[in-house]
Amino acid sequence: MRHDYRMSEMDLGGGAAPVLRGRFLYNEPMKKHVSWRAGGAAQRVYIPADLEDLIWLVRSVPMREAIHIVGLGSNLLVRDGGVAGVVILLHGVLKKLAIESRTHGLPPAPEDADTALVYAQAGVASPKLARFAANHDLVGGEFWAGIPGTVGGAIAMNAGCYGSETWDRLVQVQTLDRQGQLNERLPDEYVTGYRHVALKHPQQEWFIGGWFRLVRGDGAAARETIKTLLKKRIESQPLNLPNAGSVFRNPPGDYAARLIEVCGLKGFRIGGAQVSDKHANFIVNVGNATATDIERLIEHVEDSVEARTNVRLIREVRIIGERQ
DSSP states (O other): OBOOOBOOHHHHTSSOOOBOOSEEEEEEEGGGTSTTOOBOEEEEEEEOSSHHHHHHHHHHSOTTSOEEEESSOTTEEEOTTOEEEEEEEOTTTSOOEEEEOOOTTSOOOOTTOOEEEEEEETTSBHHHHHHHHHHTTEESOGGGGGOOSBHHHHHHHTOEETTEEGGGTEEEEEEEETTSOEEEEOGGGEEEETTEEEESSOOOEEEEEEEEEEEEOOHHHHHHHHHHHHHHHHHHSOTTSOBOSOOBOOOTTSOHHHHHHHTTOTTOEETTEEEOSSOTTOEEEOSSOOHHHHHHHHHHHHHHHHHHHSOOOOBOSEEESOOO
16 A cells, blocks of 8 residues: 655755655565565555655655664564564665766776676665676676675675685675665675674664776676576575575585584474575575574574584574564
8 A cells, every 4th residue: 555654844944745665564574575485464565656655755754763774675574572662674676787887976986997887776686786797898796696685694794605705806885874864875884794793883874876897898897707607596495395495604615504504404394494405504484484484494403503512603694583
């Protein structure tokens, strides 16, 4: 249903208050919006009409209420008790993807490289960014084809695979803060690492888009690389069952999947959640799993690996909401 939610003049500092143009959904089952296909309901879900509408929505939500930004939900679990506040769905909304000629305010390109800038908004699927770059004869972004989420999520967690990471290519990001203000930030304002991104001076804000510098090259070869990476992903990952990608980060010098397998946990099951027998760092929904099943299995894997190997695995997936 469409909800005409009119902000007060006080919220806007006077003048006519705009009407939000997106859609509100109430008590919306989040299993419809996360790749695990499990979990509770969101008190309110909002699907913005565009970036401007998103800005007004953020400004309208009282500061005491939580806001959760969700792309494809490929790295998220919502507990069975549901989640309060407002969940904002960005996939298919913030979808701008373009070659940019802009140079002002950006770090200069390396003098010995022929490069181009690609701007991608947060709601663009990462594989689409990979294909877009290759189709414009740009190389270096093929690895995004193996990331099953959106650009916003890839930036937020420095997603990567096959030896490359998102922040290796980023030259600037666009963010929206809790006050509804758009900002542009350079990489030196962040501390980044393996599956980790944090502002040096923390405040609550979300990634709205990013500018990526890629090298001009052989687009046909890039497209072949993408095909090869996708084939490898299909062969090695349980894509036929609902999952959230890699559940745990790889420990330094090792692989989470190896440690889980060493503990004999491949195929281990709690309720409808199972450690994949194809890739041990994946937990799959083999039939009506609840979020509780999945979270209990995550905790069991963590405890078992630590007891056997003295390594405490760190989660890649994000868990929000209340236990039932």
